[in-house]
Amino acid sequence: MPAGWPASRARAEPFPTESVDFQGAGRPLGTIGASPVGPLSVTSSDSAHAEGPSSHPQAATLEFRNVSKTYDGSSEPAIQDLSFEVPAGDICVLVGPSGCGKTTAMRLANRMIEMTSGDILVGGVSVRTRQPAELRREIGYAIQQIGLFPHATIAENIATVPRVLGWPRERIRARVDELIELIGLDPAETRDRYPAQLSGGQRQRVGVARALAADPPLMLMDEPFGAIDPINRERLQDELLGLQERIRKTIVFVTHDINEAIKLGDRIAVLKKGGVLAQYATPVELLMHPADAFVEDFVGSDRALKRLALTRASEVELRPVDDGLPFALVRDEAGRPVAWERDGERHPVHTVRGDESLRDALSDLLASPVELGAVVDDEGRVTGVIGLDVIHGLLAREEEGEA
Amino acid sequence: MSAPTILAQADSGFFRDRSSNGDSCVANNGFCPDWIVHHLDRYVSPFWQHLFLVVVSVGLGFAIAFVLALVAHRRHRLVGPVTQVTGILYTIPSLAFFFLLLPITGRGNKTAIIALTAYTLLILFRNTVDGLDGVPEEARDAGRGMGLTDRQLLWRVELPLALPTIIAGLRIAATTTVGLAALATFAGAGGLGDQMASQKEFISNIAVGGALCVLMAVALDAILLGAQRLLTPWTRVRAA
Numbered sequence: 001m002p003a004g005w006p007a008s009r010a011r012a013e014p015f016p017t018e019s020v021d022f023q024g025a026g027r028p029l030g031t032i033g034a035s036p037v038g039p040l041s042v043t044s045s046d047s048a049h050a051e052g053p054s055s056h057p058q059a060a061t062l063e064f065r066n067v068s069k070t071y072d073g074s075s076e077p078a079i080q081d082l083s084f085e086v087p088a089g090d091i092c093v094l095v096g097p098s099g100c101g102k103t104t105a106m107r108l109a110n111r112m113i114e115m116t117s118g119d120i121l122v123g124g125v126s127v128r129t130r131q132p133a134e135l136r137r138e139i140g141y142a143i144q145q146i147g148l149f150p151h152a153t154i155a156e157n158i159a160t161v162p163r164v165l166g167w168p169r170e171r172i173r174a175r176v177d178e179l180i181e182l183i184g185l186d187p188a189e190t191r192d193r194y195p196a197q198l199s200g201g202q203r204q205r206v207g208v209a210r211a212l213a214a215d216p217p218l219m220l221m222d223e224p225f226g227a228i229d230p231i232n233r234e235r236l237q238d239e240l241l242g243l244q245e246r247i248r249k250t251i252v253f254v255t256h257d258i259n260e261a262i263k264l265g266d267r268i269a270v271l272k273k274g275g276v277l278a279q280y281a282t283p284v285e286l287l288m289h290p291a292d293a294f295v296e297d298f299v300g301s302d303r304a305l306k307r308l309a310l311t312r313a314s315e316v317e318l319r320p321v322d323d324g325l326p327f328a329l330v331r332d333e334a335g336r337p338v339a340w341e342r343d344g345e346r347h348p349v350h351t352v353r354g355d356e357s358l359r360d361a362l363s364d365l366l367a368s369p370v371e372l373g374a375v376v377d378d379e380g381r382v383t384g385v386i387g388l389d390v391i392h393g394l395l396a397r398e399e400e401g402e403a
Numbered sequence: 404m405s406a407p408t409i410l411a412q413a414d415s416g417f418f419r420d421r422s423s424n425g426d427s428c429v430a431n432n433g434f435c436p437d438w439i440v441h442h443l444d445r446y447v448s449p450f451w452q453h454l455f456l457v458v459v460s461v462g463l464g465f466a467i468a469f470v471l472a473l474v475a476h477r478r479h480r481l482v483g484p485v486t487q488v489t490g491i492l493y494t495i496p497s498l499a500f501f502f503l504l505l506p507i508t509g510r511g512n513k514t515a516i517i518a519l520t521a522y523t524l525l526i527l528f529r530n531t532v533d534g535l536d537g538v539p540e541e542a543r544d545a546g547r548g549m550g551l552t553d554r555q556l557l558w559r560v561e562l563p564l565a566l567p568t569i570i571a572g573l574r575i576a577a578t579t580t581v582g583l584a585a586l587a588t589f590a591g592a593g594g595l596g597d598q599m600a601s602q603k604e605f606i607s608n609i610a611v612g613g614a615l616c617v618l619m620a621v622a623l624d625a626i627l628l629g630a631q632r633l634l635t636p637w638t639r640v641r642a643a
Binding site: 110112132133134135136137138139141143145146147148149150151152160161164193194196197207210211220 | 539540541542543544545546547548549550551552555559560563564566635636637640641
């Protein structure tokens with residue numbers, strides 16, 4: 001079975017639970033995986049996999065080598081000597097102010113725009129050696145305007161690339177249904193609809209499904225959530241991360257929103273005017289050590305808070321409960337926190353769930369009169385104590401350590 | 404343009420004895436249902452002849468305009484010149500067109516079809532180009548970005564999306580050609596115009612010929628509209 005697309009798992013586990021209620025479809029959680037959807041019987045899907053969903057099931061590395069682009073009739077380059085490497089299976093976010101060339105950079109990779117000099121390698125192969133149309137069929141492509149074909153049904157839209165590739169009808173059908181499920185919609189209900197009949201968020205999901213259809217080793221996404229309202233945008237971001245957990249594609253994601261970049265990126269390439277790479281780093285590195293004043297300004301004055309948002313409370317070294325704290329933590333028999341106590345006086349306990357971000361934990365600490373938080377596990381039992389010193393210590397270590 | 408006037412000038416002197424059946428209505432040159440019912444058969448062959456002229460002319464016109472539009476779609480600077488040339492063709496008075504062609508192509512279908520075809524080019528070309536121009540840019544970009552070739556993009560995305568505008572052009576072309584084809588009698592190509600001209604002062608004859616022209620235009624329009632509805636179901640879906 002190709003590593004890139006474990007279809008049976010995709011059926012066994014519904015798409016991230018957040019998505020299920022979102023359409024207002026009101027389907028109970030279990031139906032996606034459990035309903036005996038006819039065409040998606042195990043056999044039909046397995047036979048599709050026997051042939052392999054595509055010839056490129058694995059994620060591919062992407063490498064920009066001294067890439068420059070100057071548009072005809074322009075004296076200023078749009079991209080200047082851009083070099084970076086994205087490991088297979090990582091999300092690389094291209095971010096920067098408008099006019100920094102981030103979309104241009106992305107479109108160079110599938111030759112929608114031809115570079116002036118330098119080279120781009122996908123899976124170690126120069127894109128210059130490929131026929132543009134053939135190359136593009138192996139690279140998923142999702143854009144902000146989505147660009148669904150209004151005259152084609154959702155199934156036909158998703159099937160665009162498989163059809164061009166000449167997949168057999170049955171395999172296309174199975175693949176389309178599989179993808180509609182993957183994006184959290186109901187195949188029977190959605191398949192024969194037209195794009196105009198879907199909500200904006202649903203259309204955007206279909207756009208992503210269409211880009212995934214031929215199981216490309218590399219995906220290009222140009223502000224795919226740019227036109228979506230903030231709440232649904234968060235949701236789509238979470239879904240993308242959940243999806244990525246399973247499909248492990250190499251993704252180039254363009255956005256102008258630094259928060260989106262920090263949330264989604266394994267690596268972030270910050271571009272500045274003229275298509276110059278200001279910094280290429282992991283989100284933590286970017287926030288803790290901005291390369292220059294431009295990056296520092298771009299990531300924002302709250303970069304310490306943004307950095308805290310990247311780490312969960314359970315991931316830092318907590319203080320033990322009996323660590324000479326100024327307050328004693330009173331617990332019940334199950335080990336759940338009851339109150340802080342000093343000199344016979346009790347104070348309420350702010351609990352921090354282990355999966356909460358340090359940013360949220362900090363917010364709790366600031367609201368707590370004792371400036372301490374009890375970190376609890378799923379059963380509500382105390383696993384340790386978090387204080388301002390823990391958070392400060394983390395930031396201070398990173399500030400020094402990687403400078 | 405007033406067809407009866409022209410007919411009277413161009414075809415004076417020809418007169419058929421319409422009082423032969425002794426009907427007083429006919430003798431009084433009235434609108435005579437009885438006469439019409441009894442003489443409907445004489446309109447059958449001209450009707451089919453007329454339809455033949457319309458269908459062939461619009462079909463040929465569409466084939467030519469379609470190819471021109473596809474070329475102009477790739478090289479957009481050609482849109483202006485092609486529009487001008489077809490526009491000039493469109494402004495030539497039809498009678499002048501027929502008479503200009505007669506020495507070259509002679510009396511018959513050929514002359515009529517050449518002229519009628521020429522008149523359809525402007526509208527069919529413009530509408531096809533407009534339809535292709537109206538394709539949403541993002542659909543085109545997505546198509547190219549997914550690896551469709553120019554040809555695949557044209558046949559799978561652009562032409563289907565241009566279809567409503569193209570068919571709208573065909574409807575106008577078909578309807579106007581039905582009217583123009585009535586003048587094909589001057590090119591010696593027959594049709595309902597021939598039948599009308601043969602007894603141009605007999606009101607019942609003109610009424611039947613005219614009504615059949617209208618009927619044909621309406622029927623062709625309905626067929627094209629039906630085809631459009633069949634081929635473009637997505638234009639009628641309700642938004643979510």
